[in-house]
Amino acid sequence: MSLLYYYKERNRLFQELKVANKLEYAECQHMNKILGLNDVCDMKIIDEIDGIKSVYGDIAVALLLLMLFVLPSGYYLAMISLRPMRESIETIDSFIHGIVHDINTPLSVIKLNAQTMQLGLKQKEFQEQNRRILQGIDEIKSLEEQLLFSLKAERYVLNVSEFDLHELLVERQKFYNEVRKSVHVHYEGSVLHVKADKALIKRLIDNIVLNAVKFSSRDADVTIRLQAQTLVIEDYGIGMEHPKEVFNKYYREDQSSKGLGLGLYIVASIAALHDLSIDLISKRHIGTRFVIHLHPITSRLQ
CATH class of the missing domain: 3.30.565.10 (Histidine kinase-like ATPase, C-terminal domain)
Structure with a gap:
């Protein structure tokens, strides 16, 4: 917005100066005619194209300076503002890894004992109950695997x-x-x-x-x-x-x-x-x- 205002103001001043020069030239010619003088009236010529080129040049320089200042500043501010979020995500990932590891050890013990019991159970009712225990353990382990995979999905190496x-x-x-x-x-x-x-x-x-x-x-x-x-x-x-x-x-x-x-x-x-x-x-x-x-x-x- 400030650049647009600068351009409009510069153009307005340029037009005013051009009109002032024309009026000065016309007044000089009028005085020579009244007084019968042969003085040469000098009119300053302003090249409008050069003036516009100068304005565009100034705008380009201003935009370049603005980009050189804004881009690094924006990147730095973004890094600072995202740091707490990044640290929170890393903390959550570490927490999940720790929880999965802590759960996996006793879960493996439970599964091993349940499998051993299954071999010795005679009554079908107890066999069915034990089968459900094993199924529940498999579901928990499946959830563990999904949690761990979700943490490294984007950098997972295929086997x-x-x-x-x-x-x-x-x-x-x-x-x-x-x-x-x-x-x-x-x-x-x-x-x-x-x-x-x-x-x-x-x-x-x-x-x-x-x-x-x-x-x-x-x-x-x-x-x-x-x-x-x-x-x-x-x-x-x-x-x-x-x-x-x-x-x-x-x-x-x-x-x-x-x-x-x-x-x-x-x-x-x-x-x-x-x-x-x-x-x-x-x-x-x-x-x-x-x-x-x-x-x-x-x-x-x-």
Whole structure:
């Protein structure tokens, strides 16, 4: 604003000076005529173009000086203002690492003892109760893994290997059907070798399928299909109201439900690490469909 004001004021003064010179020249000519003099009237010529060029030059210099001052100052102020936030994030990350480590040790002891008890239990009722204990332990460990991955998702180094995705899905289908017996998880597909981080691909699929199982009604079906370079996971549950938001970190569609809002954020992060694209179609009270395009991890085998 100040530069614009300077330009307008400079131009106004230039025009006033030009008019004053013309009036002075006209008065000189008039006096010569009245007095009969032959004095030469000298009119100062002002080059308007040179004047404008000078103004533009001054503006350019002023803008350059302004940028040289503002940019470093802005960067310095931004660094100072963001420092408390950065330190808070680092403190939270360190706290989470510490908590996960402290929980993991007693959890491993509990799991080992529960597995030993399972071998010696005779009554089916106690076996079922012990199985639920083991399942609860696995869920806590899964949460630990998700927390740790979310802290380093952007700098995670892939452990790539070749494996049969079909074989992995057959194995996981058994687990999914044990999680909630009232929901039926179906799988259909054939052999498909891929080259990717197997643990992360398993986590990606688990997060989608377990979400589908969790939010499906009793006796509902969840379908997994491996076909023609795509993996389709479809449920007929409550659906999503804001499907474009669900991949955001800490976003929860249902605020009353348990969880940290990390499941689908981790899905998106793992997909990005493998250059996979995901199509998501969801409608309230109808269901949700994920289509994962696998070409980037199958083409690596060629």
